[in-house]
Amino acid sequence: MxxxxxxxxxxxxxxxxxxxxxxPTAPFFHEGVNGKIFESWVRALQPGMKLSLYVHIPFCERLCWFCACRTQGVKNLSPVDAYLDTMETEIAHLARTLPDGITIARLHWGGGSPTILPPQSITRLTEALKTIAPFDPDMEFSIEIDPTAVDDAKLAAMVDAGMNRASVGIQDFTPEVQKAIGRDQSFEVTRDVLLKLRRLGIQSVNTDIVYGLPHQDSDSLDSTIARVLELDPDRIALFGYAHVPWMAKRQKMIPDSSLPQPKERFDLFNQASDAFKQAGYTALGIDHFAKPNDSLAIAAAEGRMRRNFQGYTDDTCDALIGLGASSVSKFPQGYTQNRATTTAYTAEIKAGNWATARGYSLxxxxxxxxxxxxxxxxxxxxxxxxxxxxxxxxxxxxxxxxxxxxxxxxxxxxxxxxxxxxxxxxxxxxxxxxxxxxxxxxxxxxxxxxx
Ligand code: SF4
Missing domain, CATH: 1.10.10.920 (Arc Repressor Mutant, subunit A)
Incomplete structure (x- = not known):
């Protein structure tokens, strides 16, 4: 056989x-793990420990149909400003609760689109985060960047804030595929953002590619791969499109008939994987590729690569605390997750509570x-x-x-x-x-x- x-x-x-x-996976989190337990796990962190922070910004200027992220499309910044006000309250609560002697060694902003934040909000959020605990001098600070929603002033504010690693979303460069997923993003706009990031001294740039998208075939993927390699990213994540329209309602815009069949998905993955390896990237885990001198490739070679809610990482901090709606925290004792909707999250924080909705004690x-x-x-x-x-x-x-x-x-x-x-x-x-x-x-x- x-x-x-x-x-x-x-x-x-x-x-x-x-x-x-x-x-266990998130569906097994339950309400028995509540804000009281979250607080006890925060208080149990010891002086000398390193902390990783995740900041969730659940807003986008555009809503791509393939995306299963919990995010809200906005036409103006007033909901975003209100959300930042709430997050400042959550941050202050955490700053009062966290024991002394802990430093922040990792910081990641994801979403949604953190690039929706105007420069003054980027600065304001960073200053607030600094009140939680001192930033480690070697802190790795990464931000997810939507190339169509960023400009020079935002990029400069991010670098001033300390960003030293960027993740630039691509998915696919083929116009027919982009049209079918409701995401218009030219190669030129993406390339310009990568060039600017490099000029601003960003040490490592990650890109995301998705296989299994509507109308994707071997030829279209070939041309996307060639363009991605032209951009010369340090890391590439090659994710399979998860078509779950019963959970992500926007995906109803994508007809089942336009999707590659499972065997075609298998071939598309292998095609991209072979191309990245041939171009000198090291394959990591099940779906990542990195230049051999990239810190993730080195961590993998040394058995230090880990997996968390953001995917593969070389983060070995003692705990990860998620801020914002739906964000997940991970402690030595277990997981907690904040309320999923911005409304429920805001209500809890405004009432002086933690926003913890559920979790799991390991x-x-x-x-x-x-x-x-x-x-x-x-x-x-x-x-x-x-x-x-x-x-x-x-x-x-x-x-x-x-x-x-x-x-x-x-x-x-x-x-x-x-x-x-x-x-x-x-x-x-x-x-x-x-x-x-x-x-x-x-x-x-x-x-x-x-x-
Ligand atoms: S792919 Fe990015 S920009 Fe598009 S809806 Fe999802 S989070 Fe927003």
Missing amino acids: SNLDNLRKAGLFTRNVPRYTSY SVEDKIRARAIEMLMCDLRIDVPILRATYGNRVGLLALDLQRLHEIYPDFVTYEDETVTVRPEGFHMIRILASELDNYHSTSGKHSLAI
Whole structure:
């Protein structure tokens, strides 16, 4: 049987599985983990610890139809200003609560479109964030940039604020594809923003490409890839389009009939992946590529790459706190998530509460499974001796699952010396393999297709 037949038989083209940016995945968060618990986890952070901050700006000037982000289209800045007022209150509450002696080593602004903020708001938000804890001198500060919603003054304000890494959204440069996803963005506008970022001294630029978009085919993807390589980004994320119109209503604008079929998605991914590798990029995890001297590629080579809600990262901070509507925080004890809508978030903060809506408190077994899944997603292997160094003999609870993984998928993984290693033939199966270690996984169809 060919490997393609094996993959098909194993469900690669039919199964829906999580992307495992957390374990357990967000649908298992519950209301039992509330603001009181969030506060206790903040207070338990110790002097000397490093903190990562995520700031969520859930507004966009345009609403692209393919996008499943929780974001709100706005015609003027008054809702954005009101949201920043609320966020300043949340920030002040956190600044009063966080123990002394902690520094902020990572800061990421995402959304939505943080580039919707005018220069004075960028400065104002940064000054507020500095009151939470001192910024580490080596702090990595990244911002997601919509090239169609940024100008010189905004870029200058971001660099003045300390931004040293940028993530520039692209998706696809083909006009027919852009029209079908409601996102008009020329190569020239994108190139100009990248050139300006470099001129302003930004050390690392990341770009996002999406495969599986409507009307995308091998030729159109080829031309997008060529243009992306011309831009010479330091990192490239190659995401599969997740068509979930029952969750993301805007996606109803994209007819099912315009979408590449699962086998075509498989071919498109391989085409892009081969092209990026041939161009000298190192493949990382399941869907990232980076220049060999990029810090993420170095972290991956040294076994330090991690996975969180923003995707792959070399962030090893002790905790991540999310600010703003729907943002997720991660503590050694578990996860919390803020209220999803700006209205509910604002109401909680205005009432003097934390905006925590739900979360998850991790058991030791959850932590072991979370780390094993993370290893699989990042390193394409699960090394039990490394897990044992952290969790002791409790890692024995995985033994049967790992044995079973090898028995079910002998063509896709090896299992020797207490280490499961994904064979090249099993690369596309990683999310499915991870789901076999997931005690909570349900095949409810809420997740995106495995390829
Ligand atoms: S892709 Fe970016 S600009 Fe488009 S709707 Fe999503 S967050 Fe907004």
